[in-house]
Amino acid sequence: MKSLDSILGDPRLTVRRSGEPDPDGKCVVYWMQRAQRAVDNPALTAAIETGNRLGKPVVVFLQLVPHSHHGNLRHYQFLVDGLGDIAADLQKRKVGLVVRRFPDHGLLRFCSGVRPCLVIADENPLMEAERTKTRIAQKISVPFWTVDADVVVPSKLLTKEHYGARTIRPKIHALLPQFLREVRNPAAKFLWRTPSRVQSLVSNLSLLDNFPIDRGVAPSKHFHGGSQEAQLCLERFLRSRLKGYATQRNKPDLDGTSQLSPYLHFGHIGVQRVALAVPRTDAPAQDRKAFLEELIVRRELAVNFVRFNCNYENFDACEPWADVTHRKHARDLRQYLYSEKQLEDAETHDPLWNAAQKQMVLTGWMHGYLRMYWAKKILEWTESPQAAYQIAVRLNDRYELDGRDPNGYAGIAWAIVGKHDRAWGPERPIYGKVRYMSFASTSRKFNSKAYIARVAALERGTI
DNA sequence: ATCGGCTCGCGCAA
């Protein structure tokens, strides 16, 4: 047996349960959760390299669990869209695939059947995912490792919750030479044959038939999951929208952003692939810089927030200065007060806000610039910042394809409780010193009429 | 179009 030291020494890897891999085990299991792709996936690569050194085949275990992260049909359809690419890419790498559906989805039950030497999983900073891993680590009888596969800089290296972009930026930049590298894509040396019935199951969209999930949100007609779709989305962005990104990204009428967030959320594309493609374009330096700032610094700041602040889902994530100002303004008169239902149905007096809400409900994606405005207005139009936070989280998680993502929580926390921000400008009603966004100014910064008209056309089904 | 004032606290140099 060759040494596993170089794999274990990777800073991306965390040993959740230590010990020697079972020499009588039949395979290495990669429990695929967050990183749903079979290329550019450091966790899969770690599993394959481990298998190759142990002389064992590798099998990917993927579970379809209902109500996972409060997901609905929109999210599950996007997930299932991606399974065909995963199966095809795994076959090229001589790795097996097992998809198990509720109620026969338990990892431990699967392990008792296949007898792995060890289990490797990917990282997910959300609390439930972390709790599940802790439970598995306690119960499993073989070594259990996790690999941080969906960030450039392994999130544990940032060691604490950072105060803002300006404190995390130099730390991330210092580590980029070490971590912003192509992910190796070796093939397994020892073949695991996936039974053909699994192949057909994966290519069959009836995977969701009779699956007990919330079917109240329709699948997106505008975004389809999968590594190939993600790659096409990346190429379209690099070809036509990276140039000018620095100035156009905050103009929702132009769709100047990458629109990669659903794919990054499901792990259908690796952040390294996206980041490393940028210098190979002829886009101006300021545009590349602006995009990499969003893709790496701010995205990983959001991961840092979720990983190190257990209150990311509620108002208690509040910054102390924002808490003081919110208390002071708790009884301020709300000129507009909307129920969650009115907000959900886009029935406010504000045409820009309604359009943003409808874009999210109809397509599963809201432009990033409007996500800020959207959350700020929920603060303004509900009875308390606590309620606003809850409503913003629920609507975001229900309708956005990238709901339940660190970016969503960090964005809402920025808008409502001052996370990664500071007190700014004159004290205003309701907001106090929390940064304000006005309808007048926001709608003047881009062609808001064109944006509203486009969403109206979407609603009529003419685009 | 672009600028300055508004305003606060972290992180670091000293």
Added chain:
DNA sequence: TGCGCGAAGCCGAT
């Protein structure tokens, strides 16, 4: 202890 400077702000002056 003091200083620089910051995720997206607004508004009014030029």
